Amino acid sequence: MQRYIISRTFQSLLLLLGVLIIIFFMVRLTGDPATLMVARDAPEEVREAFREKMGFNRPMIVQFSDYLFGIVQGDFGESLHFDQPALEIILERLPATFQLATVALLFAIVVAIPIGIIGGSNPGSPLDSLGRTLGLLGQTIPNFWLALILILIFAVNLGWFPSFGRDKTISVVLPAIALGFASMGQLVRLTRSAVLEIRNEDYIRTARSKGISTLRIGAKHVFRNAALALISVISIQYSYLLGGSIYIETIFSWPGLGNLLQQAVDGRDFPLVQAIAFFISFFVIALTLLTDVVYALIDPRIRYSR
Amino acid sequence: MKRLSILFTMLVLLGLIAACGGAAQPETVTVVETVVVKEEVEVVQTVEVEKEVVKEVVETVEVEKVVEVPAPDEPKGELIVSLSTFPNSLVLPNTAERNAYNASAQMYNALVWVNEEGRVTPALAEDFEISDDGLEYTFYLRKGVKFHNGEDFDAEDVITTWQHHIDERNAYNYYFTPIEDIEVIDDFTVKFIMSEPDVLFLRKMHLNWGMIPTDYYNEVGFEGLEAHPVGTGPFKFVDWKKGDRIEMEAFEDYWEEGLPKVAKLTFRPIPEEATRIAAVQTGEIHIANRLPVDEAQRLLGAENVKIVRYPVDRVYYISFNNLTTGIDTPLEDVKVRQAMNYAIDRQAIIDALFNGYASLTAGFVTSGNLGYDPDLEPYSYDPDKAKELLAEAGYPDGFEIGMACPTGAYTNFEQVCEAVGGYLNEVGITFEGGEIQFMESGQYWDLEANKELPPLFGDSWSVADGEALIRLSGALGGFDASYSAWSNDEIQDYLTRISGAFDEAERAALYQEFNQYLYDDPPFVYLYQPNTFEAINVAVQNYQPRAAEDYHLKEVFLAGAE
Numbered sequence: 001m002q003r004y005i006i007s008r009t010f011q012s013l014l015l016l017l018g019v020l021i022i023i024f025f026m027v028r029l030t031g032d033p034a035t036l037m038v039a040r041d042a043p044e045e046v047r048e049a050f051r052e053k054m055g056f057n058r059p060m061i062v063q064f065s066d067y068l069f070g071i072v073q074g075d076f077g078e079s080l081h082f083d084q085p086a087l088e089i090i091l092e093r094l095p096a097t098f099q100l101a102t103v104a105l106l107f108a109i110v111v112a113i114p115i116g117i118i119g120g121s122n123p124g125s126p127l128d129s130l131g132r133t134l135g136l137l138g139q140t141i142p143n144f145w146l147a148l149i150l151i152l153i154f155a156v157n158l159g160w161f162p163s164f165g166r167d168k169t170i171s172v173v174l175p176a177i178a179l180g181f182a183s184m185g186q187l188v189r190l191t192r193s194a195v196l197e198i199r200n201e202d203y204i205r206t207a208r209s210k211g212i213s214t215l216r217i218g219a220k221h222v223f224r225n226a227a228l229a230l231i232s233v234i235s236i237q238y239s240y241l242l243g244g245s246i247y248i249e250t251i252f253s254w255p256g257l258g259n260l261l262q263q264a265v266d267g268r269d270f271p272l273v274q275a276i277a278f279f280i281s282f283f284v285i286a287l288t289l290l291t292d293v294v295y296a297l298i299d300p301r302i303r304y305s306r
Numbered sequence: 307m308k309r310l311s312i313l314f315t316m317l318v319l320l321g322l323i324a325a326c327g328g329a330a331q332p333e334t335v336t337v338v339e340t341v342v343v344k345e346e347v348e349v350v351q352t353v354e355v356e357k358e359v360v361k362e363v364v365e366t367v368e369v370e371k372v373v374e375v376p377a378p379d380e381p382k383g384e385l386i387v388s389l390s391t392f393p394n395s396l397v398l399p400n401t402a403e404r405n406a407y408n409a410s411a412q413m414y415n416a417l418v419w420v421n422e423e424g425r426v427t428p429a430l431a432e433d434f435e436i437s438d439d440g441l442e443y444t445f446y447l448r449k450g451v452k453f454h455n456g457e458d459f460d461a462e463d464v465i466t467t468w469q470h471h472i473d474e475r476n477a478y479n480y481y482f483t484p485i486e487d488i489e490v491i492d493d494f495t496v497k498f499i500m501s502e503p504d505v506l507f508l509r510k511m512h513l514n515w516g517m518i519p520t521d522y523y524n525e526v527g528f529e530g531l532e533a534h535p536v537g538t539g540p541f542k543f544v545d546w547k548k549g550d551r552i553e554m555e556a557f558e559d560y561w562e563e564g565l566p567k568v569a570k571l572t573f574r575p576i577p578e579e580a581t582r583i584a585a586v587q588t589g590e591i592h593i594a595n596r597l598p599v600d601e602a603q604r605l606l607g608a609e610n611v612k613i614v615r616y617p618v619d620r621v622y623y624i625s626f627n628n629l630t631t632g633i634d635t636p637l638e639d640v641k642v643r644q645a646m647n648y649a650i651d652r653q654a655i656i657d658a659l660f661n662g663y664a665s666l667t668a669g670f671v672t673s674g675n676l677g678y679d680p681d682l683e684p685y686s687y688d689p690d691k692a693k694e695l696l697a698e699a700g701y702p703d704g705f706e707i708g709m710a711c712p713t714g715a716y717t718n719f720e721q722v723c724e725a726v727g728g729y730l731n732e733v734g735i736t737f738e739g740g741e742i743q744f745m746e747s748g749q750y751w752d753l754e755a756n757k758e759l760p761p762l763f764g765d766s767w768s769v770a771d772g773e774a775l776i777r778l779s780g781a782l783g784g785f786d787a788s789y790s791a792w793s794n795d796e797i798q799d800y801l802t803r804i805s806g807a808f809d810e811a812e813r814a815a816l817y818q819e820f821n822q823y824l825y826d827d828p829p830f831v832y833l834y835q836p837n838t839f840e841a842i843n844v845a846v847q848n849y850q851p852r853a854a855e856d857y858h859l860k861e862v863f864l865a866g867a868e
Contacts, residue, residue: 044788046480081394081402082548083475083532092548129310151584163584164576166550253576255549262577263392269746 004042005293012289019281023274024064054080071278077271081264086275090257094279096166100249101241103172104180108237112184113230116191117223123196131188138185146246147178151251162252174250177298179245183237190233194226228299235291239284364469375847377567381556383867384570385846385859387593388582392549392575393521396535398516399476404620404770408857409552409573414516414537415561417445419466420829422852424676425810426508430459430517430538440503441809447494451561457519461490466520469687483512493608505805505813509771522855540566540860549575560860565689567848583841586611592843592864595855598717599661602839614840617672618769619853621667621777622719624709624831627791629784632761636705643828644685645695650729651687653857656834659718659725663837669821670767670781671774674853676810677817682825684832692733704734708743708760715747716766723764755788759785763791770854774817775804780849782829792829 051057055066070077076086112134150151153223154174155163161174198204207217242257249258257276264272393406397412401407417431428434431445451459452710471482486501500507516537523531538561541554552573556566574591576582583601586594587608605611624646626637636642656664666684671677696704709730711723727742743760745753752780753759767777779801784793800820807813824830842849845865850858 043480080393083395089548096549148580151581156584156587159588163590164581164590165574165590184735251578251581253574253578253581255547259549259577266391 004296008289012285015285016282019285020068020278021064023277023281024067025060027190073148076275076278077270079264079269080267081267081272086272089260089272090275090279093257093260094253096254097242097245097249097258100172100175100179100245100256101238102255103176103240105183105184105234105238106180107176108180108184108187109234112187115190116188117195117226119188120195121199122194128192131192133139135189135192138182138188141181143178143182143244144251146181147175147248150174150178166255169212171252175248175254179241179248183241186237187230187233191230193224193238194229195222197224231293231298232291235287239287242283243280270284281297310484324454324700358519359421365625377564377848377863378867381566381569383860383864384572384609385568385593385864386572386574388585388591388595389573389856390577390579390596392577393552393573394477395532396543396546397518397532397554398537399471399474399478399482400532401514402477402609404573409537409853410516410535410556411856412541412859413535413539413543415451415539416511416515416517417447418511420509420512420772424674426460426512434508436808438808440505440507440806441500443498443507444491444502445496445498447496447562449494451538452559453517453519453522453538454536454557455519455522457521457575459517459519459538461496462520463517464488464674465490465497466523467515467518470517470518470531470741472521472526475528478510478514481514483562487748503622503806503808505808506771506773508777509773512859513771528635541571551575562860567858568859571859585843586818586843589673589843590607592846594841594851595838597839599663599839602841603661608841610844611841612844614842614849614851615663615837616851617665617673617853618836618838619672619770619772620766620837620857621670621672621853622716622722622764622766622833623667623670623781624723624762624764624833624839625781625791626831627757627759627761627763628829629791630757631759632791635707636699636701637707637761639699641699641829642701643831645692645699645733646730646831647828648688648695648834649692649733650726650737650831652684652832652834654686655725659721660834660836661822663839664716664834665837666715667832667835669824669832670778670830671817671821672853675769675774675817677771677774677814677821679785679818679821682821688735689729696733704736706736706738707762708738709762709764710743710745710750710753710760711764712747712750714751715720715750717763720744726764726831726833739756751789754791757791759791761791770856772854773813775801778820779805782824796823797829 055063067077069252074087076090077087078084079089082089115131115134118149119125119128122128151163151174155159162168165171204217204221207221208214243258244252244258246258246261248254250262251255252261257279261273261276261280264270264276314420358548364444365762388406389405389409391403391405393409394400394402395406396413398407398410401410415430417429418426418434419429421427428448430448431449432448434446445464447459447461447464453459453463457463465488465844468482468485468488470476472479472485472635482503484504484507485498489497489499489501504510516535516539518531519536522536526534540557540560540562542557544553544555546552553777554573556569556571556573560566560801574585576585576591576594579597579601582591582594582595583605585591587605587610589610602613602615626632626643628638632638652666656662656666665673668682668684671679693702696702709723709727711720713720723742723744730736738760750759754763754765765781767781769776780787781790782793782797783790783801784798800816800823804813804816804820806817838855840851845863845867846865848861849859850861
């Protein structure tokens with residue numbers, strides 16, 4: 001077990017390093033940041049001074065190694081737009097993004113799992129059709145389009161929810177639905193197919209023939225085995241929600257990390273873009289690692305297969 | 307069952323698509339400027355009935371009356387304004403773009419101000435004098451002005467402000483580094499000594515000089531000022547929740563009597579256009595800025611929203627090159643360049659791509675600028691004349707030349723370039739490689755700065771200070787100007803003379819003359835000046851946006867505010 005955890009952790013660190021390398025070099029291929037960050041009517045000396053100050057004139061390798069050492073010490077550079085350390089700005093926005101991603105995931109789980117279970121237990125029933133339709137819609141409807149429609153119907157026409165911002169407690173509802181809808185669709189389909197599959201397993205038939213009640217079969221055998229398949233999907237979904245909130249946060253003007261990223265990319269705020277991309281990658285990788293470890297703990301087949 | 311669920315899904319999808327709404331038909335935009343009040347009026351009628359009893363019937367009839375809403379005596383209500391990006395700073399010299407400026411400018415004043423007509427007028431300086439060589443400015447300061455924190459304004463604050471503004475950390479510090487020294491003649495008189503003359507200096511003050519108080523700045527320093535700005539402006543800072551909102555409230559001791567007219571002012575950054583529109587419809591914000599044409603039109607029928615349209619001080623053009631890649635090309639002949647101006651149907655482009663909401667330009671001096679000549683007609687669309695001129699120049703069958711345009715930089719500009727290319731093809735001008743080169747804007751501007759773009763390239767230039775000098779010198783300064791691809795001796799002469807004319811009337815005359823010269827010997831194909839749209843709540847009164855898209859909200863008030 002320990003060997004498994006150590007090797008997975010090591011793999012994750014390697015992955016993180018690879019991500020950092022990609023982020024760093026890709027972001028510099030689009031042009032000279034000085035041209036965009038400094039006012040266009042500024043004299044060339046101002047632009048050159050800016051390049052000097054930011055160290056953009058140094059060779060790439062030097063810039064990268066400085067950056068790497070900085071990160072290890074917790075220094076993610078200073079945002080060009082905000083004149084503040086990138087880390088500070090990110091930490092300010094994190095809570096909002098976590099709140100949104102968590103509520104979106106809860107929405108997805110609370111809607112998807114019951115429908116998936118009931119649908120899977122009664123294939124062909126109306127609820128099952130609903131479940132499969134939701135699954136299809138979740139995979140086809142783009143979340144930004146859904147966001148705009150939700151605003152139009154529930155904020156503008158009905159006035160039940162605010163159209164933007166994080167002012168009130170109910171402000172999180174529309175963005176969470178828009179963000180979580182795709183996850184919900186996927187979870188419905190997965191839950192349903194997991195339940196369907198397990199129901200037909202021999203051990204279920206054995207349990208039933210032993211006279212164990214349907215409810216107990218449902219809770220102890222079906223659900224626990226289905227949960228295994230679902231855990232990894234849910235964790236992937238959560239990291240997708242954390243990192244994929246950029247459209248939703250922009251549309252709803254939700255003061256989180258995604259919104260910040262959109263602004264940073266728009267303004268070619270390199271240090272901030274790198275810092276945010278790193279954070280999101282870090283969460284995804286950490287979450288995956290955690291899931292793998294939990295999975296190994298629950299399912300003995302995994303940890304003994306190495 | 308399976309077929310039913312597929313059918314159900316398709317119906318749902320169709321329903322959702324239909325809910326999106328069809329394409330908006332172009333309609334004329336009207337600006338409603340007065341408040342329409344619906345009043346119930348009692349109408350008493352006498353009605354005859356069979357019995358000889360006369361009954362009185364009272365009907366209520368709705369009558370639309372147009373009422374001029376008077377401004378309140380005291381500041382009332384909360385005005386909520388949207389911004390399209392997040393401000394980087396609320397200290398005026400450090401505001402990197404228009405949104406940050408609009409929020410920050412409500413808290414500050416400078417010594418002078420550029421008014422709606424584009425003329426420099428007194429603000430914190432009651433009067434001023436400029437020496438003939440433009441190297442000395444004497445300002446006579448206004449007395450009795452207070453800062454938000456209670457300090458009194460006097461000459462010392464001018465010095466403090468200068469020292470703060472030239473700090474490198476400010477985005478626009480280079481506007482004020484040409485100030486060599488400021489002499490304090492007495493508590494209310496100062497003299498600026500410039501190291502070099504700058505005819506736009508006063509306009510730069512209007513743009514980015516925000517007077518700050520000495521004691522406060524000495525106490526809190528640069529970062530303290532950024533965290534909690536203090537100025538003399540009509541609104542004072544309350545709070546800034548980054549990414550969410552900026553809160554300000556009316557400053558009771560503001561030096562201009564009777565202003566401001568709203569008690570609270572809040573800025574909400576909303577990057578997404580569609581959300582700004584939704585928010586102004588629900589009443590969550592009062593002013594939604596920077597809306598695209600189709601969205602603005604869709605709001606025309608909305609109950610509580612009115613649309614405001616105005617020309618923006620930005621010009622779009624196709625530049626010619628005579629400095630590098632354009633040497634030894636047909637562009638050297640003035641007839642060729644005139645021909646290209648005649649060859650393009652700019653109005654058709656405006657109608658097709660902007661629903662008619664843009665204005666043709668005859669030069670770089672636009673309707674909001676000093677020295678604008680309303681009688682100079684833009685080039686007409688005359689492809690026959692274009693071909694004639696080309697033939698006269700020796701190119702009856704046209705010629706081949708390189709052309710480039712940026713992508714992702716300006717609204718619809720890629721399509722504008724395509725259209726321009728099409729019109730040029732029609733008079734025989736074709737492009738190297740068979741088509742226009744499109745490039746991502748970052749890369750494009752890098753090449754432009756190195757003068758490496760093809761001899762024809764598209765671009766745009768805006769000014770914020772009411773004078774065209776910055777874009778004229780920027781686009782025509784020759785090798786001294788980064789983004790210039792065209793220049794000659796006459797142009798340099800004009801630029802020098804304008805830069806040395808400190809009398810506004812004299813400068814206005816020079817702009818007119820220069821613009822005419824650039825019309826007869828065009829260094830560009832002049833395209834258009836865009837319009838921008840804003841949607842405002844019907845309760846908002848006295849809102850007058852300016853061509854530079856800057857807001858001055860002190861006069862704005864809300865009808866019916868408590």
